[in-house]
Amino acid sequence: MSEKDSKKDILDTATKLFVKHGKNGVSTCDIAHAAGVNKALIFYYYGSKEKLYAAAFKNLIQTFFYEIREKINNSEPGLPAIEVFIRNHITIIKENQNMMKMLVRELLLTENGQSFPLNESADIFKSLRYEMIKVLSDAREKGEIRYVDPVQTMVSIISLDVFYFLGKPLVQMINPTIDIEDFESNRVDHIIDLLMNGLRKDQE
Amino acid sequence: MSEKDSKKDILDTATKLFVKHGKNGVSTCDIAHAAGVNKALIFYYYGSKEKLYAAAFKNLIQTFFYEIREKINNSEPGLPAIEVFIRNHITIIKENQNMMKMLVRELLLTENGQSFPLNESADIFKSLRYEMIKVLSDAREKGEIRYVDPVQTMVSIISLDVFYFLGKPLVQMINPTIDIEDFESNRVDHIIDLLMNGLRKDQE
DNA sequence: GGTTAATTTAACCATTTGATAAAACACAGA
DNA sequence: TCTGTGTTTTATCAAATGGTTAAATTAACC
Structure with missing residues (x-):
């Protein structure tokens, strides 16, 4: 129960951050940290x-x-x-x-x-x-x-x-x-x- | 004669690049290179x-x-x-x-x-x-x-x-x-x- | 319980980043 | 020629960057 959907978490968090600071104003580390997941997960799911x-x-x-x-x-x-x-x-x-x-x-x-x-x-x-x-x-x-x-x-x-x-x-x-x-x-x-x-x- | 005004060169080049790629899309190296000056000179003149x-x-x-x-x-x-x-x-x-x-x-x-x-x-x-x-x-x-x-x-x-x-x-x-x-x-x-x-x- | 695949992690890498310190240069005036 | 001042370069730094790898964990099915 209450499984967390990391893939969606990443996308939502990334969206929020990109909106706020622009593509170049956000690092993958920022996103991973804010989404509460490991950085490698971002590349696992989204490639780049x-x-x-x-x-x-x-x-x-x-x-x-x-x-x-x-x-x-x-x-x-x-x-x-x-x-x-x-x-x-x-x-x-x-x-x-x-x-x-x-x-x-x-x-x-x-x-x-x-x-x-x-x-x-x-x-x-x-x-x-x-x-x-x-x-x-x-x-x-x-x-x-x-x-x-x-x-x-x-x-x-x-x-x-x-x-x-x-x-x-x-x-x-x-x-x-x-x-x-x-x-x-x-x-x-x-x-x-x-x-x-x-x-x-x-x-x- | 024909002394080059490095300070102004830096500003003009930086302006051009910032306009094109945004603040986070340009590095000080880019600017220094495009302006034909040393990177350290940017910090000498503008601090940051x-x-x-x-x-x-x-x-x-x-x-x-x-x-x-x-x-x-x-x-x-x-x-x-x-x-x-x-x-x-x-x-x-x-x-x-x-x-x-x-x-x-x-x-x-x-x-x-x-x-x-x-x-x-x-x-x-x-x-x-x-x-x-x-x-x-x-x-x-x-x-x-x-x-x-x-x-x-x-x-x-x-x-x-x-x-x-x-x-x-x-x-x-x-x-x-x-x-x-x-x-x-x-x-x-x-x-x-x-x-x-x-x-x-x-x-x- | 064992097998397998999907998910998550920690550790690592090469490169680039903004920034600093010190040394070298140019060129005045004394 | 010496000295001082403003300019420029070299060398270097620690931190952060995007990205990779392989191992560990979990979940699912037999």
Whole structure:
């Protein structure tokens, strides 16, 4: 009873540490120690640090993906679908800041568009793109928004939703008196407001 | 004659390497080798790797700051000042992608808002904040835009301007057939379009 | 109990890491 | 020429790194 699943322990611990300190900021010793296992076990199960990192990366992306897919198609009646979509998107980003940080880290390491862990997860991203763009073109057909380039708009929505969580330390540093809880909860409404105004049909 | 300024050589080389591979992705040996100096010289001039990194960081931020301050106040007649501002902002970000990447890297390492290199450059960021917000409140007074929270809006503008350069590898991966040059030059107009529509006064 | 395979461990290795101390160099001015 | 000062190199260090190996332990099945 109560057997411990060392393989999973290693992956979970590694994920946590990689998210916090980046691929190069963590050693296999750190991981082994934090996971309470012997260092050799890491290589026994995952072969190399690189592969462990890729596994942790994919693990995180996949979890995120299933979550976002589930929520994004949950349209509520009454509100414009596009607004629900954006609201859900930012909520999920907020709940998956770790995944976002890891993704951005990997993007920073990417050169010439080549990254092993990113390529491993390419399919996930592609199907995500497909679903996001569908939401946008549906909204356009329904007359909820004016015509805009869907890819550009997708990038804009992601930018607005994601970037604050990266820049948060900076926002705090620059505005020492700010009530950060307040700012954060206003952020969602601000983004919705900006986007809905920016995308709405001209009413003339 | 033609004495070589080793101290500056080290800083410049280190900056380049740190930008590319991150703080933990570069060793002092790498830097010394690339700069064509002895490794011990790095410690002679900068004391530690950490201090060298902080110096490189500040160096980059400062350069960026002077550039942006100069351009941002260059209002052209005819166009709304706010549009000129956004256009200049994205241009400068585009020209300083390295600085942006280094900044984001540092933000990712920041915990509890504490980061030595970031704190070292706090004043720069604060005065930048002041000037950006002034542009926004001026635009509001002139009736160019409706009332919006200036800090939220500042964060949104920065998000839109910066994030694409981080996500570029992903955009390329997800849209294999995309003409990236095209997409990039359209990006500016898309952002302007989205923001000007999102911020404009209601005309009813 | 014995056999076998999966899991876990301790001990070890070569290399690289950040950092130091001391020696060598260059070049002033006295 | 001697001396002092700022610069650069050589040599070296202990610690940490990613990774390996072989032995020990455990679990499972016959």
